[in-house]
Amino acid sequence: MTIGVMATDDLPEAFHVTTDEQLRAVSNLTRHRIMAVLRFEPATITQIAERIGLAKGSSSYHVRLLERAGLVKVVRTRKVRGVTERYYAMxxxxxxLPDPGEGGPDVLMRHAVADLEASPADGERHVGMAHLRLTDEQFAELGARLQALAKEYRELSDPSLPDTSLVFALFHPASSKQTEGDAK
Incomplete structure (x- = not known):
């Protein structure tokens, strides 16, 4: 499971969440939203707080946790009226993210659903679900095409435009026999 972030030449391609501290950091919805703010361009604590509607102190607390976990870093500083202003980036x-394992919560999907529910009801949305019957090869091909499409549009992203989230999940649901066995 991967969360896309800003395209910057000097950034490593991927950060693999491996420790409990890192997993706790990304599992929090507020910190997920902070990382979304930083996905395209660096921002200060004040800018982050304004973008997600959070108090500056709370924003600072969450950014410090993300920084301690290694998920965000200071990429530049500047002096403003005698105070050092830090710009954070992914x-x-x-x-x-690690595979949640059998029965484990899928953190990314939970955050995506929370973001969808918090989005303006009168805004344009495209939400759908399709039940398919695919061969293993078709399943793999569709997964690869979805990943490629997401990558294509991520590369077209312009930081000056409003945020847009794309979420998809391609999976084999639990069979009715498995579900019945769990209920007993």
Missing amino acids: AARSIV
């Missing part, structure tokens, strides 16, 4: 172009 530590890599993408964040790779």
Whole structure:
């Protein structure tokens, strides 16, 4: 599972979440939203707080946790009226989350659903679901095409435009036999 972030030449391609501290950092919805702010361009604590509607102190707390976990870093500083202002950016172009394991929560999907529910109801949305019957080869091909399409549009992203989120999940649902067995 991968979270796409800003395309910057000097960033590593991927940051693999491997520790409990890193997993806790990305599992929080507020920190997920902070990383979304930083996905295209660096920002200060004040800018982050304004973008996500959070108090500056809370924003600072969450950014410090992300920084301690290695997910964000200071990329530049500047003096403003005698105070050093820090600009934070993502530590890599993408964040790779571990497989949640059987029965584990899928953090990225939970955040995506929360973001969808929080989006303006009167805004334009394209939400759908399709039940398919595919061969293993078709399943793999569709997964690759979805990844390629997301990458294509991520490369076209312009930081001056409003944020847009694309979420997709291609999976084999639990069979009715598995579901019945879990209920007993």
